[in-house]
Amino acid sequence: MRRLAIPVLSLSLLVGCASQEASDPSPAKTSAAAPEPRPDTSSPGTSPGKYDYTFRLPIAVYSYTDAEYEVIRSAEQVLARDCMKGFGLTYRLPKSPAPVDAQDRRYGITDMAGAQRYGYRMPPLPDAPKAKLTQDQIEVLYGKRSLDNGADDGAKLEYRGKEVPEHGCLGKAVLDFRKPYEYREGSAAASRISGDSYEASLSDPKVQAAFGKWSSCMQQKGYDYPSPMDAIESPSFSKGKVSAKEKETAMADVACKRSTGLLETWFKAEAAIQKDMIKKDVTLLRKLDELHEEKLSAARKILADA
Numbered sequence: 001m002r003r004l005a006i007p008v009l010s011l012s013l014l015v016g017c018a019s020q021e022a023s024d025p026s027p028a029k030t031s032a033a034a035p036e037p038r039p040d041t042s043s044p045g046t047s048p049g050k051y052d053y054t055f056r057l058p059i060a061v062y063s064y065t066d067a068e069y070e071v072i073r074s075a076e077q078v079l080a081r082d083c084m085k086g087f088g089l090t091y092r093l094p095k096s097p098a099p100v101d102a103q104d105r106r107y108g109i110t111d112m113a114g115a116q117r118y119g120y121r122m123p124p125l126p127d128a129p130k131a132k133l134t135q136d137q138i139e140v141l142y143g144k145r146s147l148d149n150g151a152d153d154g155a156k157l158e159y160r161g162k163e164v165p166e167h168g169c170l171g172k173a174v175l176d177f178r179k180p181y182e183y184r185e186g187s188a189a190a191s192r193i194s195g196d197s198y199e200a201s202l203s204d205p206k207v208q209a210a211f212g213k214w215s216s217c218m219q220q221k222g223y224d225y226p227s228p229m230d231a232i233e234s235p236s237f238s239k240g241k242v243s244a245k246e247k248e249t250a251m252a253d254v255a256c257k258r259s260t261g262l263l264e265t266w267f268k269a270e271a272a273i274q275k276d277m278i279k280k281d282v283t284l285l286r287k288l289d290e291l292h293e294e295k296l297s298a299a300r301k302i303l304a305d306a
Contacts (some may be wrong), residue, residue, distance in 0.1 A: 051110040053267045057189055058274045062190045062288055068296055075299035076173045078306045080141065083169035085158050087140050091169075095129040106198065107266050108228040112205065112254045119246035120237045143168030159277070181295040186288030189281040197277055201270035211263040215255035223249055 009024070054060070074084055077093045082089040103122055109115050114123060139146045140159050143166050145156070157164040165172040201207055211227045225231040231253050237246045257263050280287060 007296075051263065052104045052106045052129070053104040053110070053263065057194075057197075058191055058278055059193050059269055062186075062292070064292070071303065072177075072299045074203060075302040076170070076177055078302050079173035079177055081172040084137070084140060085163070087164070087169075088160060089137055089159075090129060090140065091137065094131045105232075107263055108232045109254055110263060111249055112251060112258065115250035115254050116247060119242040119250045120232050121242055127169050128172060136263060139168075140164050141168050141170050143171055145171070147148040169182070171188055177195070177298075178295075181291045181298075183288055183291050187282045189284045193274060193277045193281065198212055200273050201266060204269040204273070207266050207269050210260060210265040213260040214256050215263045217260055220251060221252045221256070228253060228262070259295055 074093070074096070081091045082095060093156065103114070104110060107121075109120055117123070133141065136159065143164055144157055145168065155167075167175065214228060215226055217229070223231070231237075233248060234249075236243075237249070
């Protein structure tokens with residue numbers, strides 16, 4: 001599954017994902033057309049599901065899959081381990097976090113099981129595996145971030161007479177590895193398209209008509225909301241414990257989205273908008289895609305040599 005920004009929540013994910021893309025120019029990338037999505041065959045069960053609209057949008061080509069993120073994360077951990085060796089310290093690479101089903105909220109809530117259990121709230125994330133580290137390992141791995149708030153920020157952090165990187169071995173590994181593949185212009189273009197296409201889709205005539213059908217469906221169930229955004233943004237559904245009313249409203253919301261065809265209508269409208277936007281920035285996005293592949297290739301080489 002690809003990670004992409006969800007305008008309803010945040011654009012930060014896409015900025016992170018899209019700033020690194022990739023290599024090996026192929027004939028398909030020499031035309032004015034945008035690159036085709038790369039199939040993610042590195043791990044099972046990563047294909048977008050029927051209701052994972054964010055990850056099926058055209059701009060998702062320029063983000064990383066979960067499997068690709070794991071390759072990059074693992075490579076950065078290897079570099080951090082090698083840095084720790086330079087200080088005479090061991091560092092056992094942490095276990096990969098358990099895979100989590102993506103919660104796609106681009107068009108509001110779409111998961112009936114989630115609505116029944118959590119209402120409009122996001123399901124809790126499982127605890128990430130934690131490595132057992134000594135105080136020396138913590139200070140060298142995380143650098144000044146590991147120090148107490150009262151520590152002198154201007155002072156150098158040393159371990160056995162050797163200066164520790166300001167951000168520690170892990171911070172240095174991450175920053176040094178990512179720097180050659182940064183491309184702010186391309187990242188900004190991908191992020192802008194993700195946000196602007198969503199905003200533009202809200203005024204699309206077909207989407208507006210679908211909102212009307214959804215609202216009528218909700219009224220028949222006893223709820224008065226002009227659009228799905230009004231329902232999910234209700235203040236009473238973001239504070240305190242999840243109430244029975246919230247769960248019932250969320251389930252009605254999902255049921256009406258499905259029965260009226262709102263989700264597919266909205267997705268098709270935004271996908272068309274994105275395709276037009278992508279054409280205008282295809283040069284930036286193609287370079288972003290090339291850097292993405294270069295970074296993944298470098299990460300795989302680090303893991304192969306580890």
